[in-house]
Each structure stands twice: as structure tokens, then as C-alpha cells.
């Protein structure tokens with residue numbers, strides 16, 4: 427689709443995690459890249475060799491030549507600015523692009539921490555995790571309601587055209603399912619997740635994740651991708 431950068435690209439990722447969004451972006455762009463699995467479920471993100479790459483100890487990290495990019499919004503921004511033709515982030519002008527980017531940051535800064543607190547409340551407290559889960563769920567619910575309303579109106583978050591934000595939102599939906607959130611009132615989210623997972627780029631990304639599970643022996647806590 428687009429000319430590959432001269433620099434080699436290496437993605438450090440863990441199957442099933444938020445690094446799936448960057449993995450999808452690379453697959454949609456059709457770029458050559460190496461995908462290196464990091465088993466965060468066994469603490470590989472805290473090993474010195476990985477901390478030397480990403481001192482934050484998180485996936486994703488994207489190595490572009492000598493430069494390391496971290497934080498999903500920043501990685502997506504770089505990919506979009508370098509390969510704009512793929513339409514990862516929509517927007518005809520600086521204002522509409524900033525509006526679209528704000529929704530990516532919303533996924534990273536609001537939805538992701540909330541769904542993580544619902545899934546793993548024990549990581550947020552030294553005390554009883556149950557009230558932490560309940561409080562996180564209470565905060566997450568209006569966000570899911572907003573997603574439900576908007577995704578009930580259009581096939582994709584930004585209307586008629588897919589963007590990388592759709593993969594991010596579908597990942598959030600999947601996390602909600604994993605966290606046993608009652609999805610009864612969220613049919614539009616489930617249908618949207620189905621559309622996202624049907625895309626060829628998503629299927630290629632999923633195959634990479636499955637390959638990483640098989641070859642690196644990563645065992646997912648939730649059991650499935």
C-alpha cells in the first residue's frame with residue numbers, strides 16, 4: 427500500500443493486550459516488520475533486556491531504526507503521519523485530526539485504565555478489591571453507554587469509514603467481556619467488535635498473536651485471544 431520506511435521496524439507486543447492496536451495498524455499499512463513477543467504474564471516486561479528498550483516496562487514499544495516509540499497514541503500518530511494514505515486517523519484538517527486523536531487518547535487514558543481496574547482491581551488497592559471493582563465499573567458504565575449510542579448509529583466510530591480507533595474500541599469491548607461486565611445492553615458494541623474482527627488486517631494480526639502464543643509458549647490468563 428505504502429512505501430516502507432528505510433528504517434527497520436520491530437514491534438514488542440503481547441498477544442491479547444493493547445499492543446494489538448499497534449499490531450493491527452502495522453498490518454493495515456502492509457509494512458514489513460518484526461513482531462517480538464514479550465510475555466507480560468511471566469513478568470518479561472520487567473527484565474533488564476526489555477527495560478533497556480522501554481524503561482516504562484509496558485507493551486507496546488516500537489523500535490524504528492534506533493528510535494523507540496512508546497504509548498499507543500504516540501505510536502499511532504507517528505504511523506499515521508509517516509503513512510497517511512492508510513487513513514489510520516481520519517481528519518481533513520488539523521482541527522478534525524486533533525478531534526480524532528482525542529478519541530484515541532480517551533481510549534488510552536480513560537477507557538483502558540477503567541477496564542483494567544474492573545478486570546484486575548487487586549492491582550489498584552492493598553485492601554479489599556471488591557469496592558474498587560464496583561467504583562471502576564460505575565465510572566466505566568457511562569463510557570460504555572456513549573460507545574453504545576455512537577456505534578449504534580454507524581458501522582464505525584467515525585461513520586462510514588474504518589479507522590484504527592475501531593480496533594482500540596473493539597479491544598476495550600473484549601476486555602469488558604474478559605472482566606465479566608454484563609454486556610446485555612451493549613449489542614452495538616458486540617456487533618462492532620464482530621465487524622472489526624472480520625477485517626483481513628485483524629485476521630492477520632490475530633494469526634501473528636496466535637503464532638506468538640505457540641512459539642513463545644505464552645499462556646493467556648483469559649485462555650483465548
Ligand SMILES: N[C@@H](CCC(=O)N[C@@H](CS)C(=O)NCC(=O)O)C(=O)O
Nearest residue numbers: 443444466483484485486497498534
Ligand atoms: N499507556 C500505555 C499503556 C500500556 C499498557 O498498560 N500495556 C499493558 C498491556 S495492555 C502492559 O504492558 N502491562 C504490563 C504491566 O503493567 O506490567 C499505552 O497506551 O500504550
